[in-house]
Amino acid sequence: MIDVLKAFYSVHYNFGILAIIILLLAIFFLSKKIYIFAGITLLVVVAFNIAIYKxxxxxxxxxxxxxxxxxxxMxxxxxxxxxxxxxxxxxEQGIIVDRGDTIHHWCWVDQLWENFSETDVIxxxxxxxxxxxxxxxSESHAGGLSE
Structure with a gap:
Protein backbone atom coordinates (compact mmCIF):
# COMPACT_ATOMS: atom_id res chain seq x y z
CA MET A 1 0.00 0.00 0.00
CA ILE A 2 2.85 2.38 0.82
CA ASP A 3 4.47 1.85 -2.60
CA VAL A 4 1.21 2.63 -4.40
CA LEU A 5 0.64 5.78 -2.34
CA LYS A 6 4.25 6.92 -2.86
CA ALA A 7 3.85 6.51 -6.61
CA PHE A 8 0.46 8.23 -6.60
CA TYR A 9 1.45 11.18 -4.40
CA SER A 10 4.66 11.80 -6.34
CA VAL A 11 2.59 12.48 -9.47
CA HIS A 12 -0.63 13.88 -7.96
CA TYR A 13 0.94 15.89 -5.17
CA ASN A 14 -2.20 18.02 -4.68
CA PHE A 15 -3.90 15.02 -3.08
CA GLY A 16 -0.88 14.61 -0.81
CA ILE A 17 -1.06 18.24 0.22
CA LEU A 18 -4.76 17.81 1.02
CA ALA A 19 -3.97 14.78 3.21
CA ILE A 20 -1.23 16.74 5.01
CA ILE A 21 -3.56 19.68 5.64
CA ILE A 22 -6.18 17.37 7.13
CA LEU A 23 -3.48 15.74 9.26
CA LEU A 24 -2.33 19.16 10.47
CA LEU A 25 -5.93 19.92 11.38
CA ALA A 26 -5.95 16.76 13.51
CA ILE A 27 -2.73 17.90 15.21
CA PHE A 28 -4.36 21.28 15.88
CA PHE A 29 -7.36 19.55 17.47
CA LEU A 30 -5.02 17.45 19.61
CA SER A 31 -3.17 20.57 20.78
CA LYS A 32 -6.49 22.10 21.84
CA LYS A 33 -7.47 18.80 23.53
CA ILE A 34 -10.52 18.33 21.31
CA TYR A 35 -10.08 14.60 21.00
CA ILE A 36 -13.36 13.82 19.24
CA PHE A 37 -12.61 16.11 16.28
CA ALA A 38 -9.00 14.91 16.22
CA GLY A 39 -10.21 11.32 15.95
CA ILE A 40 -12.66 12.24 13.22
CA THR A 41 -10.02 14.03 11.15
CA LEU A 42 -7.58 11.12 11.59
CA LEU A 43 -10.28 8.75 10.36
CA VAL A 44 -10.87 11.05 7.38
CA VAL A 45 -7.14 10.91 6.50
CA VAL A 46 -7.11 7.12 6.74
CA ALA A 47 -10.32 6.80 4.68
CA PHE A 48 -8.92 9.25 2.09
CA ASN A 49 -5.74 7.19 1.66
CA ILE A 50 -7.64 3.90 1.53
CA ALA A 51 -9.96 5.33 -1.15
CA ILE A 52 -6.97 6.47 -3.23
CA TYR A 53 -5.36 3.04 -2.82
CA LYS A 54 -8.54 1.18 -3.85
CA MET A 74 3.54 10.06 -43.69
CA GLU A 92 13.84 0.85 -9.73
CA GLN A 93 14.97 4.45 -10.28
CA GLY A 94 11.58 6.04 -9.49
CA ILE A 95 9.08 7.61 -11.85
CA ILE A 96 9.68 6.83 -15.50
CA VAL A 97 10.96 9.97 -17.20
CA ASP A 98 11.49 10.13 -20.96
CA ARG A 99 13.18 12.93 -22.93
CA GLY A 100 13.78 15.46 -20.19
CA ASP A 101 11.13 16.03 -17.59
CA THR A 102 8.12 14.48 -19.36
CA ILE A 103 6.33 12.06 -17.05
CA HIS A 104 4.27 9.44 -18.85
CA HIS A 105 1.27 8.95 -16.65
CA TRP A 106 -2.50 8.46 -16.83
CA CYS A 107 -4.94 7.30 -14.17
CA TRP A 108 -8.40 7.83 -12.75
CA VAL A 109 -7.63 11.43 -11.74
CA ASP A 110 -6.74 12.34 -15.31
CA GLN A 111 -9.82 10.51 -16.59
CA LEU A 112 -12.07 12.43 -14.16
CA TRP A 113 -10.48 15.71 -15.23
CA GLU A 114 -10.95 14.81 -18.90
CA ASN A 115 -14.65 14.08 -18.30
CA PHE A 116 -15.08 17.31 -16.33
CA SER A 117 -13.35 19.43 -18.97
CA GLU A 118 -15.75 18.14 -21.63
CA THR A 119 -18.77 19.22 -19.57
CA ASP A 120 -20.79 22.19 -20.83
CA VAL A 121 -21.29 24.05 -17.54
CA ILE A 122 -23.58 26.73 -19.00
CA SER A 138 -19.36 34.54 -28.96
CA GLU A 139 -18.67 33.09 -32.41
CA SER A 140 -20.35 36.00 -34.17
CA HIS A 141 -18.43 38.45 -31.99
CA ALA A 142 -15.16 36.69 -32.78
CA GLY A 143 -16.02 36.71 -36.47
CA GLY A 144 -16.55 40.47 -36.36
CA LEU A 145 -13.12 40.97 -34.82
CA SER A 146 -11.29 39.18 -37.59
CA GLU A 147 -12.67 41.42 -40.33
Missing part, protein backbone atom coordinates in the same frame (compact mmCIF):
# COMPACT_ATOMS: atom_id res chain seq x y z
CA UNK A 55 -9.06 3.40 -6.91
CA UNK A 56 -5.42 3.04 -8.03
CA UNK A 57 -4.05 -0.38 -7.15
CA UNK A 58 -4.45 -3.20 -9.64
CA UNK A 59 -6.11 -1.05 -12.29
CA UNK A 60 -4.85 0.08 -15.67
CA UNK A 61 -5.86 2.87 -18.03
CA UNK A 62 -5.39 2.78 -21.80
CA UNK A 63 -5.01 5.82 -24.03
CA UNK A 64 -5.75 5.28 -27.70
CA UNK A 65 -3.00 6.62 -29.92
CA UNK A 66 -3.61 9.55 -32.22
CA UNK A 67 -2.75 9.65 -35.90
CA UNK A 68 0.47 11.64 -36.29
CA UNK A 69 2.70 12.68 -39.17
CA UNK A 70 6.35 11.77 -39.15
CA UNK A 71 9.17 13.92 -40.52
CA UNK A 72 8.45 12.69 -44.07
CA UNK A 73 4.76 13.64 -43.96
CA UNK A 75 0.57 9.54 -41.41
CA UNK A 76 0.65 6.68 -38.98
CA UNK A 77 -1.18 5.68 -35.86
CA UNK A 78 0.94 5.09 -32.81
CA UNK A 79 0.56 2.29 -30.36
CA UNK A 80 -1.99 2.64 -27.57
CA UNK A 81 -0.38 3.28 -24.19
CA UNK A 82 -1.47 1.44 -21.07
CA UNK A 83 -0.63 2.80 -17.63
CA UNK A 84 -0.77 1.14 -14.23
CA UNK A 85 1.00 1.74 -10.95
CA UNK A 86 2.88 -1.52 -10.82
CA UNK A 87 4.14 -1.59 -14.42
CA UNK A 88 4.39 1.91 -15.83
CA UNK A 89 4.59 4.51 -13.09
CA UNK A 90 7.54 3.30 -11.09
CA UNK A 91 10.71 1.38 -11.82
CA UNK A 123 -25.69 24.07 -20.67
CA UNK A 124 -25.95 22.15 -17.40
CA UNK A 125 -26.87 25.24 -15.35
CA UNK A 126 -29.13 27.21 -17.70
CA UNK A 127 -30.14 24.71 -20.33
CA UNK A 128 -29.01 23.80 -23.82
CA UNK A 129 -30.79 26.66 -25.60
CA UNK A 130 -29.03 29.31 -23.52
CA UNK A 131 -25.73 27.53 -24.09
CA UNK A 132 -26.25 27.49 -27.86
CA UNK A 133 -27.17 31.19 -27.85
CA UNK A 134 -24.01 32.08 -25.91
CA UNK A 135 -21.84 30.01 -28.26
CA UNK A 136 -23.46 31.63 -31.29
CA UNK A 137 -23.02 35.12 -29.78
Missing amino acids: MTDGKSWTLEAAIVKDQFG EKKGDPMTFSVSKNWVN GALWGENKSKKMIKA
Whole structure:
Protein backbone atom coordinates (compact mmCIF):
# COMPACT_ATOMS: atom_id res chain seq x y z
CA MET A 1 0.00 0.00 0.00
CA ILE A 2 2.85 2.38 0.82
CA ASP A 3 4.47 1.85 -2.60
CA VAL A 4 1.21 2.63 -4.40
CA LEU A 5 0.64 5.78 -2.34
CA LYS A 6 4.25 6.92 -2.86
CA ALA A 7 3.85 6.51 -6.61
CA PHE A 8 0.46 8.23 -6.60
CA TYR A 9 1.45 11.18 -4.40
CA SER A 10 4.66 11.80 -6.34
CA VAL A 11 2.59 12.48 -9.47
CA HIS A 12 -0.63 13.88 -7.96
CA TYR A 13 0.94 15.89 -5.17
CA ASN A 14 -2.20 18.02 -4.68
CA PHE A 15 -3.90 15.02 -3.08
CA GLY A 16 -0.88 14.61 -0.81
CA ILE A 17 -1.06 18.24 0.22
CA LEU A 18 -4.76 17.81 1.02
CA ALA A 19 -3.97 14.78 3.21
CA ILE A 20 -1.23 16.74 5.01
CA ILE A 21 -3.56 19.68 5.64
CA ILE A 22 -6.18 17.37 7.13
CA LEU A 23 -3.48 15.74 9.26
CA LEU A 24 -2.33 19.16 10.47
CA LEU A 25 -5.93 19.92 11.38
CA ALA A 26 -5.95 16.76 13.51
CA ILE A 27 -2.73 17.90 15.21
CA PHE A 28 -4.36 21.28 15.88
CA PHE A 29 -7.36 19.55 17.47
CA LEU A 30 -5.02 17.45 19.61
CA SER A 31 -3.17 20.57 20.78
CA LYS A 32 -6.49 22.10 21.84
CA LYS A 33 -7.47 18.80 23.53
CA ILE A 34 -10.52 18.33 21.31
CA TYR A 35 -10.08 14.60 21.00
CA ILE A 36 -13.36 13.82 19.24
CA PHE A 37 -12.61 16.11 16.28
CA ALA A 38 -9.00 14.91 16.22
CA GLY A 39 -10.21 11.32 15.95
CA ILE A 40 -12.66 12.24 13.22
CA THR A 41 -10.02 14.03 11.15
CA LEU A 42 -7.58 11.12 11.59
CA LEU A 43 -10.28 8.75 10.36
CA VAL A 44 -10.87 11.05 7.38
CA VAL A 45 -7.14 10.91 6.50
CA VAL A 46 -7.11 7.12 6.74
CA ALA A 47 -10.32 6.80 4.68
CA PHE A 48 -8.92 9.25 2.09
CA ASN A 49 -5.74 7.19 1.66
CA ILE A 50 -7.64 3.90 1.53
CA ALA A 51 -9.96 5.33 -1.15
CA ILE A 52 -6.97 6.47 -3.23
CA TYR A 53 -5.36 3.04 -2.82
CA LYS A 54 -8.54 1.18 -3.85
CA MET A 55 -9.06 3.40 -6.91
CA THR A 56 -5.42 3.04 -8.03
CA ASP A 57 -4.05 -0.38 -7.15
CA GLY A 58 -4.45 -3.20 -9.64
CA LYS A 59 -6.11 -1.05 -12.29
CA SER A 60 -4.85 0.08 -15.67
CA TRP A 61 -5.86 2.87 -18.03
CA THR A 62 -5.39 2.78 -21.80
CA LEU A 63 -5.01 5.82 -24.03
CA GLU A 64 -5.75 5.28 -27.70
CA ALA A 65 -3.00 6.62 -29.92
CA ALA A 66 -3.61 9.55 -32.22
CA ILE A 67 -2.75 9.65 -35.90
CA VAL A 68 0.47 11.64 -36.29
CA LYS A 69 2.70 12.68 -39.17
CA ASP A 70 6.35 11.77 -39.15
CA GLN A 71 9.17 13.92 -40.52
CA PHE A 72 8.45 12.69 -44.07
CA GLY A 73 4.76 13.64 -43.96
CA MET A 74 3.54 10.06 -43.69
CA GLU A 75 0.57 9.54 -41.41
CA LYS A 76 0.65 6.68 -38.98
CA LYS A 77 -1.18 5.68 -35.86
CA GLY A 78 0.94 5.09 -32.81
CA ASP A 79 0.56 2.29 -30.36
CA PRO A 80 -1.99 2.64 -27.57
CA MET A 81 -0.38 3.28 -24.19
CA THR A 82 -1.47 1.44 -21.07
CA PHE A 83 -0.63 2.80 -17.63
CA SER A 84 -0.77 1.14 -14.23
CA VAL A 85 1.00 1.74 -10.95
CA SER A 86 2.88 -1.52 -10.82
CA LYS A 87 4.14 -1.59 -14.42
CA ASN A 88 4.39 1.91 -15.83
CA TRP A 89 4.59 4.51 -13.09
CA VAL A 90 7.54 3.30 -11.09
CA ASN A 91 10.71 1.38 -11.82
CA GLU A 92 13.84 0.85 -9.73
CA GLN A 93 14.97 4.45 -10.28
CA GLY A 94 11.58 6.04 -9.49
CA ILE A 95 9.08 7.61 -11.85
CA ILE A 96 9.68 6.83 -15.50
CA VAL A 97 10.96 9.97 -17.20
CA ASP A 98 11.49 10.13 -20.96
CA ARG A 99 13.18 12.93 -22.93
CA GLY A 100 13.78 15.46 -20.19
CA ASP A 101 11.13 16.03 -17.59
CA THR A 102 8.12 14.48 -19.36
CA ILE A 103 6.33 12.06 -17.05
CA HIS A 104 4.27 9.44 -18.85
CA HIS A 105 1.27 8.95 -16.65
CA TRP A 106 -2.50 8.46 -16.83
CA CYS A 107 -4.94 7.30 -14.17
CA TRP A 108 -8.40 7.83 -12.75
CA VAL A 109 -7.63 11.43 -11.74
CA ASP A 110 -6.74 12.34 -15.31
CA GLN A 111 -9.82 10.51 -16.59
CA LEU A 112 -12.07 12.43 -14.16
CA TRP A 113 -10.48 15.71 -15.23
CA GLU A 114 -10.95 14.81 -18.90
CA ASN A 115 -14.65 14.08 -18.30
CA PHE A 116 -15.08 17.31 -16.33
CA SER A 117 -13.35 19.43 -18.97
CA GLU A 118 -15.75 18.14 -21.63
CA THR A 119 -18.77 19.22 -19.57
CA ASP A 120 -20.79 22.19 -20.83
CA VAL A 121 -21.29 24.05 -17.54
CA ILE A 122 -23.58 26.73 -19.00
CA GLY A 123 -25.69 24.07 -20.67
CA ALA A 124 -25.95 22.15 -17.40
CA LEU A 125 -26.87 25.24 -15.35
CA TRP A 126 -29.13 27.21 -17.70
CA GLY A 127 -30.14 24.71 -20.33
CA GLU A 128 -29.01 23.80 -23.82
CA ASN A 129 -30.79 26.66 -25.60
CA LYS A 130 -29.03 29.31 -23.52
CA SER A 131 -25.73 27.53 -24.09
CA LYS A 132 -26.25 27.49 -27.86
CA LYS A 133 -27.17 31.19 -27.85
CA MET A 134 -24.01 32.08 -25.91
CA ILE A 135 -21.84 30.01 -28.26
CA LYS A 136 -23.46 31.63 -31.29
CA ALA A 137 -23.02 35.12 -29.78
CA SER A 138 -19.36 34.54 -28.96
CA GLU A 139 -18.67 33.09 -32.41
CA SER A 140 -20.35 36.00 -34.17
CA HIS A 141 -18.43 38.45 -31.99
CA ALA A 142 -15.16 36.69 -32.78
CA GLY A 143 -16.02 36.71 -36.47
CA GLY A 144 -16.55 40.47 -36.36
CA LEU A 145 -13.12 40.97 -34.82
CA SER A 146 -11.29 39.18 -37.59
CA GLU A 147 -12.67 41.42 -40.33
